[in-house]
Amino acid sequence: MGGDFGPHCIVPACIAFLAGNPFLQLVLVGQASLLEDLCARVPAVDRPRLHIQHASEVIGMDERPSQALRGKPDSSMRVALELVRDGAAHACVSAGNTGALMALSRYLLKTLPGIDRPAMVTAVPTQTGHCHLLDLGANVDCSAEHLYQFAVMGAVAAEALGKARPRVALLNVGTEEIKGNQQVKLASNLLEQAKGINYIGYIEGDGLYRGLADVVVCDGFVGNILLKASEGLAAMVVSRLEELFASSLSAKAIGLVAMPLLRRLRGDLTPARHNGASFLGLQGIVVKSHGSAGEEGIQSALRRALVEVRENLPQRLHGRLETLL
Amino acid sequence: MGGDFGPHCIVPACIAFLAGNPFLQLVLVGQASLLEDLCARVPAVDRPRLHIQHASEVIGMDERPSQALRGKPDSSMRVALELVRDGAAHACVSAGNTGALMALSRYLLKTLPGIDRPAMVTAVPTQTGHCHLLDLGANVDCSAEHLYQFAVMGAVAAEALGKARPRVALLNVGTEEIKGNQQVKLASNLLEQAKGINYIGYIEGDGLYRGLADVVVCDGFVGNILLKASEGLAAMVVSRLEELFASSLSAKAIGLVAMPLLRRLRGDLTPARHNGASFLGLQGIVVKSHGSAGEEGIQSALRRALVEVRENLPQRLHGRLETLL
Numbered sequence: 001m002g003g004d005f006g007p008h009c010i011v012p013a014c015i016a017f018l019a020g021n022p023f024l025q026l027v028l029v030g031q032a033s034l035l036e037d038l039c040a041r042v043p044a045v046d047r048p049r050l051h052i053q054h055a056s057e058v059i060g061m062d063e064r065p066s067q068a069l070r071g072k073p074d075s076s077m078r079v080a081l082e083l084v085r086d087g088a089a090h091a092c093v094s095a096g097n098t099g100a101l102m103a104l105s106r107y108l109l110k111t112l113p114g115i116d117r118p119a120m121v122t123a124v125p126t127q128t129g130h131c132h133l134l135d136l137g138a139n140v141d142c143s144a145e146h147l148y149q150f151a152v153m154g155a156v157a158a159e160a161l162g163k164a165r166p167r168v169a170l171l172n173v174g175t176e177e178i179k180g181n182q183q184v185k186l187a188s189n190l191l192e193q194a195k196g197i198n199y200i201g202y203i204e205g206d207g208l209y210r211g212l213a214d215v216v217v218c219d220g221f222v223g224n225i226l227l228k229a230s231e232g233l234a235a236m237v238v239s240r241l242e243e244l245f246a247s248s249l250s251a252k253a254i255g256l257v258a259m260p261l262l263r264r265l266r267g268d269l270t271p272a273r274h275n276g277a278s279f280l281g282l283q284g285i286v287v288k289s290h291g292s293a294g295e296e297g298i299q300s301a302l303r304r305a306l307v308e309v310r311e312n313l314p315q316r317l318h319g320r321l322e323t324l325l
Numbered sequence: 326m327g328g329d330f331g332p333h334c335i336v337p338a339c340i341a342f343l344a345g346n347p348f349l350q351l352v353l354v355g356q357a358s359l360l361e362d363l364c365a366r367v368p369a370v371d372r373p374r375l376h377i378q379h380a381s382e383v384i385g386m387d388e389r390p391s392q393a394l395r396g397k398p399d400s401s402m403r404v405a406l407e408l409v410r411d412g413a414a415h416a417c418v419s420a421g422n423t424g425a426l427m428a429l430s431r432y433l434l435k436t437l438p439g440i441d442r443p444a445m446v447t448a449v450p451t452q453t454g455h456c457h458l459l460d461l462g463a464n465v466d467c468s469a470e471h472l473y474q475f476a477v478m479g480a481v482a483a484e485a486l487g488k489a490r491p492r493v494a495l496l497n498v499g500t501e502e503i504k505g506n507q508q509v510k511l512a513s514n515l516l517e518q519a520k521g522i523n524y525i526g527y528i529e530g531d532g533l534y535r536g537l538a539d540v541v542v543c544d545g546f547v548g549n550i551l552l553k554a555s556e557g558l559a560a561m562v563v564s565r566l567e568e569l570f571a572s573s574l575s576a577k578a579i580g581l582v583a584m585p586l587l588r589r590l591r592g593d594l595t596p597a598r599h600n601g602a603s604f605l606g607l608q609g610i611v612v613k614s615h616g617s618a619g620e621e622g623i624q625s626a627l628r629r630a631l632v633e634v635r636e637n638l639p640q641r642l643h644g645r646l647e648t649l650l
Contacts, residue, residue, distance in 0.1 A: 064503065127561050137498050140506045173462050173549040178389060181465045181546055205553030209561045221506055222547055224498040226554050229530030233555050233594070236452050236534045237562050240590060265565060269558070 001030040001058045001076040002096020004292045010095060011038035013298035018046050021306065027051040027089055030058070030076040055079040059100045061291060068100035069107060077101060081108045084284040091285035091305040093276070095293055101286065102138050102279065109284040112314065114321045118281035119150045120220070120288065121157060122227070125268050128211030132158050132166075135217075136277055137224030144186030147217055148194070151187070153280040154215035155197050156320045160311040166214035169203035171222060176202075183219070194324060234269035238262050276301030283314055326355040326383045326401040327421020329617045335420060336363040338623035343371050346631065352376045352414055355383070355401040380404040384425045386616060393425035394432060402426060406433045409609045416610035416630040418601070420618055426611065427463050427604065434609040437639065439646045443606035444475045445545070445613065446482060447552070450593050453536030457483050457491075460542075461602055462549030469511030472542055473519070476512070478605040479540035480522050481645045485636040494528035494538035496547060501527075508544070519649060559594035563587050601626030608639055 001007060007030060014026050028035045032054035042050055055076040059068045072078065077096050083089035085108045094101050102118065111118055121134035134154050139146060151168050158166035170188055172180040179202065180188075191199040203213050205226070218226070241262055276297065279286040285308045289301035326332060332355060339351050353360045357379035367375055380401040384393045397403065402421050408414035410433045419426050427443065436443055446459035459479050464471060476493050483491035495513055497505040504527065505513075516524040528538050530551070543551070566587055601622065604611040610633045614626035 062501070125561075127564065140498060171550055173465060173546055176387065205550040205555070206557030206560070208554060209557030218550070221498055222550055225496055225530040225543070225547055226550060227530065229533060229551050230554065230558050232531030232534030233558055234562065235531070236450075237559065237590065237594070239452065240593075241566075241587075244590075262566075265562065265569075268565075269562070 001055075002061065002094055002291070003289065003298075004061075004095075005294070007034060007038055009293075009295055010298055011035065013295040014302070015039070015042050015046070015050070016295065017299045017302045018049055019043065024306065025049045025051065027053050027080075027083060029053045029055050029080040029083070031056070053079060053083065059097050061097050063097055063100060065097075065099040065103035068097065069103050078104055078108070081105060081284075081286070084286070085109055090309040091287065093287045093289060093298075093301050093305050095289040095291055095298065095301075098137070098288055098291075101288055105279055105282055105284070105286045109282045109286070111281050112283055112318050112321055115149055115153070115281035117146060117149075118279045119153060120223075120277045121154060121280055122275055122277040123161075124208070124216075124227070124230070126209055126211035131208060131211065131213055132161075132215045133208070133218075133223060133227065134215075134280065135220040135223050136227055137220040138279070139220040141221070142183060142219035144183045144190060147183060147187035147219065148190040149281070151191055151199070151215065151217045152194070152197065152321065152324050153317060154217060156317050157278070157280055157313060158215050160313050160316055161307065163214050165198045167198055167200045167212070168215040168217065169200050169207070169213035171208065171216050171218035171226075172202040172204065174202065175204060175207075187217075196320075196324060230269065234266055238266045276304050278304055278308065280313075280317070285309060285314060326380075327386070327419055327616070328614065328623075329386075329420075330619070332359060332363055334618075334620055335623055336360065338620040339627070340364070340367050340371070340375070341620065342624045342627045343374055344368065349631065350374045350376065352378050352405075352408060354378045354380050354405040354408070356381070378404060378408065384422050386422050388422055388425060390422075390424040390428035393422065394428050403429055403433070406430060406609075406611070409611070410434055415634040416612065418612045418614060418623075418626050418630050420614040420616055420623065420626075423462070423613055423616075426613055430604055430607055430609070430611045434607045434611070436606050437608055437643050437646055440474055440478070440606035442471060442474075443604045444478060445548075445602045446479060446605050447600055447602040448486075449533070449541075449552070449555070451534055451536035456533060456536065456538055457486075457540045458533070458543075458548060458552065459540075459605065460545040460548050461552055462545040463604070464545040465549075466546070467508060467544035469508045469515060472508060472512035472544065473515040474606070476516055476524070476540065476542045477519070477522065477646065477649050478642060479542060481642050482603070482605055482638060483540050485638050485641055486632065488539050490523045491539035492523055492525045492537070493540040493542065494525050494532070496533065496541055496543035496551075497527035497529065499527065500529060500532075512542075521645075521649060555594065559591055563591045601629050603629055603633065605638075605642065610634060610639060 035052045057072040057075040059075045080092045084092045119134045120136040120138045123130040124133045155168050276287045276289045287301045287305040360377045382397040382400040384400045405417045409417045444460035445463045448455040449458045480493050601612045601614045612626045612630040
C-alpha cells in the first residue's frame, strides 16, 4: 500500500515479475478489495501463484515510527512482516515509510545474535562496477562497534551476491591513519584485527566512485546524505546536459541521439530509486523499495529479495557473525 | 611551494593574474632562487608589483599539522601567514597541506571573537546557481554551537559575495523536525532564534543540488565526504559519457561536439579544485587552493582572495558576530 504511487504501481510490477519468475509466489498485503480489482488482469496461468492477504490499515509516509509501532496493529506493513516472522513468506518488500519499516522489522523479526542495529545497504555504481554502501540512514549515530558490525554484514552480503573476498573500506576524510573522528579510528582498529575480513583501510568520497572498494562503511547520517546528494548531482548533470544539447541546432541533433543514453545513465546513478535497499542484520529478509520507485524500481527490489532468499542471506550472516563477533 | 605541481604551476598562474589585475601586488613566498628563475619571464611593466620573500623550508603534503606547527619556523606557509598577521599582506593563498595551513592560520592569525573554530567554505554548483557549503573538513566533530557559528559565518560570507538575505539550511537526513542527530537538532533550535539569519530549516543531500538554499551547513566530516564524493561522481559521469560517445561511429561524431561541453561541466562540478576554499572565522584572509589545481584553479583562488579583501570579509564578519553571538 506504500510508496508515492501505491498499489496502482506496485501491483502491475508484481504481476510482471511473477510472469518472469515461474517458481515464485507473491502475497500482496493490503486492502483486499482494491488489490482484487488491480489483479483482475493477471493471466490465468499465473493467478494461482498470486495471493492476497487483507490488512485494514495503512501507515502514512510521514507517520512517526513510534506511531506505526503502537498505533496500527493491522497495517499492511506489519501484517507483511508477520508473514515473514511466522514463516509464511520468505521475504518482505515495501515501498512505504522507511522509519516505520525499520522499527517494525526490528520489533517483529529481531536482530541476529551479535547485531545491535540493522543497517540499510544498496549497490552504488562506480567507475569499475559497483560497491555496497552502508548504512544509508537507519542509524544516525554510530559507535565503533556498530561500524564494525556493518562492515562484517556488508562483506558477507557482498560475498553472497557473488563478490569473492570483497575489499572492505571505512569512509573517512583522508586515508592517513591520523584522519577521522574517534568512532572511525576505533572501528578501523577492530577491522584490522578481524580475521576473514579483507579490510583495506580508509576510503575518501572520490575513492568510492573510483571503485577502490567493494564494501564502503559509514554511519547512517553520512550515508544518507551521500546517497541523496549523489542522486541530486546526477539529476543536475543530466538536466545541464539536456540544456546544453537544447541550446543550438547542431547540439539539438546530438541531443536526440544522446538523450536516451543520458536517461539510462541517470537510472544507473540513482541506485536507491532503482535497486532498492536491503535491511541487513535481521532474522529475516526485508527490502525497501524507494518511495518514488516506478514499476521498474519495484521489480528491482523484488529481484534483490529473491537473490537474498536463494542465498539464504540471514543464515549466512548468522554463521559468519558467530565466528567474527 | 605547495600543491601537486608546486611553483612551476603557481608562479605562471600568479604572473597571468597579476597582468589581469593592474592594482594588485603579489608576494611569492618560498625558495628565492627558484622563484627568481620562474619570474624571469614576467613583463617588465608588471615586475615592480611582484615581490619575492625567501623562506628556507617547505611543509610536505603529508606532514602532520603538529609537525608543521612546531618543526619548521621558516616554512613558506608560515612566512606567508606571518606577512598577513603583520599587515604586510592582505591575504594568503596556498595550495599546500590543508591541515597544516589550518593549524598555522589558527595559531598565527587567531579566530575572531566568538568563533571557536574556523571553517572551510566553497561555492558548489546547483540547479539554480550555487550554494556555499561549510564546513569542508576543518572540523570532523562539531557541537551545535559550532554548527551555529558556521551558519552565521556562511550567511555573512554569502552576503559579502553578493547574495541578499541568503537562505541558510542545515544538512540533515530528512526535513522533518524529528530527523537527525542531537547536534543538528540543537543547532536548528539556535538558528530559529537567531535574528537577522534567514534560516529555512533542514535540507537533504538532493535539496542542496536542487538549489533550495544559498548556505548549507554541516560538520567537516560530512562536508568533506560530500564534496569529494561529488567530485568522484562528476568524474565518473563524464568518463561514462566519453565511453558512450566512443562506442559507435555516430556517437563518436556526437562526442567530438559534446566533449568540450562535458569537460566544462566537469570543471563546474569540481568546485574545490577550481574555485578554492576559503577559511572563515580568522582575523585575516586565507584561501586554500586545491592541491591538484592547475593554473586556472590557482587563479580562481587568487580571485576569491581578492574579493574577500575588497569586501573586507573578516571585518564584516566581526561586526555581525558581535550582534549575533
